[in-house]
Each structure stands twice: as structure tokens, then as C-alpha cells.
Amino acid sequence: DIAMTQSPDSLAVSLGERATINCKSSQSVLYSYNNNNYLAWYQQKPGQPPKLLIYWASTRESGVPDRFRGSGSGTDFALTISSLQAEDVAVYYCQQYYSNPWTFGQGTKVEIK
């Protein structure tokens, strides 16, 4: 199985400031034949299911604000919220879909400082 490790486990950021969450996979999730990274990001608010934010490591899902940006390649990835809003308070998960079984990171909780 590919293990996904996120850091930090939690972070507190002031409104309007940048928040960055890191995700590291135990092996590369870059498929060389198409140069795609098989990595997605989700946002989960309390009492709600996860919501897909980003796939292919950097493609925003329709309707996701452009303050959410995914980056990285191979084994190291990041989700950046460029200007934190109150509604962004949530737990964020990365997920690899490079190989079965599909696996998630342990989650990073984002709060307002």
C-alpha cells in the first residue's frame, strides 16, 4: 500500500493569511506515460462528507475558489490556501489514486488564529 503522510497535523492561520498543507507519499504517484500525478485533495467540514477540491495534484474541481492551489510532483505535494477565509476552517485530506488500495493522508486540521 502507498502510505500518505500529511504535515502538520493542525495549523492555525490568521484570516487573510496563507495556509500550506504538505502531503508525502511513500512512493511516487507520478505516472510517467502521461506525466500525471495521481493525487487529490479534499476538504471536510464538521458533520459533512469530504468535498473534492483538487485532482491530478493541481486541477481545481469546478466551483472551487482559486485561492485553493495544489502543487508538487512525484512524492511531495502541497495544498495552499492563499488567503484564509472563515469558511475554510476544516480538515483537509490528500488521497492517492495511483495504485489500489486507494489511500488517504491522516488529515490536517485548519483553524483560525
Add this chain to the structure above:
Amino acid sequence: QVQLQESGPGLVKPSETLSLTCTVSGVSINSYYWNWIRQPPGKGLEWIGYIYDSGTSNYNPSLRSRVTISIDTSKKQLSLKLTSVTAADTAVYYCARAYSASQFYFDYWGQGTLVSVSS
């Protein structure tokens, strides 16, 4: 709009079988991969398995011996059975859609249903 709705008992006794159903609306059940994913209270997400409209299924090796996922395309429903449950199976169970075999991220999710395992 696409909606997924899980249903089933909220309480299951240890050693018994957990059975859940997910009803899909607003989209064809055909040509997509339908999944079960669970989340123990306060913890992270675990993919359980998927089924395709043909009935082809695949399970997480960690649960394979206890899991069966089935599909009824005429009713637009998928079902999950997990046998010999223990307290470790207490979780919110979600059904979710994966777009394709090469795009196995989950773009639509149900609201989830909490299943507690307790005597």
C-alpha cells in the same frame, strides 16, 4: 443534481453482519465506479471497496475477507455487507462515486451514516 443516500441500521451487535444500501439519483449508475469509504469517529478515511455497473468489484485487502459489495442497476442502488463486525468497525460509512478507472478520485459523496458496533 447528483445525490447519494446511505441507509441501514445504526447499531449492529459484535460478530454480526453490517448491511448498508446507497441509493443514487440524478445520474446514471452505469459507467462509473461506486465506492464505500468509512471514517471512524474523529479519525481519517479508509477506502473499503468499489463496484462497477457490470458487477465487477474490488476490495481493500485489509477487509477483503469480510466485505461484499453488490449493485442493483435497476434500482440504482449499491449495497455493502461487512461480516463478523467488532467495535473497530464503528464508523461513518460513505458511498462515493469515482469517475473512471484512471480517475479514481471521489467527486460525489453521500452524507454518510454512522454505524455503531455494540452489544
